[in-house]
Amino acid sequence: MSPRRTVGASLALGALVALTGCGGGETKVMSLAEMADRSLTYALTDVDDAETPDAQGAHRFTVSYSVTGDGPCSRFADDVTATLNGAAMTVVPGGASSVGGRSGACENSRVYFNYDPEAWGREPVGDITVQLQDATSTVRLVLQNAKAKRRFVFQGEGTPDKLRVGQTYEFRWEPATEVPGPVEALLLREGGRAPGQLAVTQDGVKVRLPIPANTPQANHTLTLGADLSGVMSECSGVASCSGAIYHSQDFVLSVVP
Incomplete structure (x- = not known):
């Protein structure tokens, strides 16, 4: 795993x-x-x-x-x-x-x-x-x-395959008729062994998470879970x-x- x-x-x-x-x-x-x-x-x-x-x-x-x-x-x-x-x-x-x-x-x-x-x-x-x-x-x-098939759906401008350091991004849980929580966000650099946990702000089905300014510029896997x-x-x-x-x-x- x-x-x-x-x-x-x-x-x-x-x-x-x-x-x-x-x-x-x-x-x-x-x-x-x-x-x-x-x-x-x-x-x-x-x-x-x-x-x-x-x-x-x-x-x-x-x-x-x-x-x-x-x-x-x-x-x-x-x-x-x-x-x-x-x-x-x-x-x-x-x-x-x-x-x-x-x-x-x-x-x-x-x-x-x-x-x-x-x-x-x-x-x-x-x-x-x-x-x-x-x-x-x-x-x-x-x-x-x-x-139901549950999803985290990317919100706002841009696409979820390219995120910028220092920016905050929003995802939405579907189906919107249920509220999960708390949502956890982990960011793992390609080839890395220990993921970093991101600070998540949650408002019902809406989840906001920042990409820290010191995040290495590289390929990563972001995992959202709840x-x-x-x-x-x-x-x-x-x-x-x-x-x-x-x-x-x-x-x-x-x-x-």
Whole structure:
């Protein structure tokens, strides 16, 4: 992963896998009804990375069950299915795992959907409805207006591929119906290893950032990123639901006098 990537992006790109101690590495197949006392965590990842635009998980919606700290590891039964707005999701059953060299650990039961960012950009903003089913129960999660391609759009004169030292530039978050925050801006010189963090002034969906006067005149990558909580209208079949939406976007540019 690029050294400019923030901690928030690193977490968002993860598979929402929690590894905790469990009963001797044992696995118990459980129905959705038996997992009704668990919580769900969702993550919508929308990472437009100039270096690796097709990175695995960059445009993904994941729903993950919590892991208990005692007892055997839970695993989805074979008849569990999941859909996002009617489209099939990938089911990861979970269970005992040795990921990271830890024996006797539990891996979350989870489902995910890799969406097409270009298609979401063409389509109108809409709700995300996730439904898991088996012979015993139905679990539903509905997020209002979460199905959207998020963008930072350059505002004002000029173009975002050529920024001048000492100048301040404005970007606008879309869709404008939601307010992210706080927005983080990182500037990494071509061939550099440590990005510099820019001072950001945010007013709702509008973001202003200065290019410091001492910025080297060279090619750079500007990364803007922010997260926000979705508006949940339904969470049924489990104890609770929570999560976040994360978007970051790269601009490859030249810093000029």
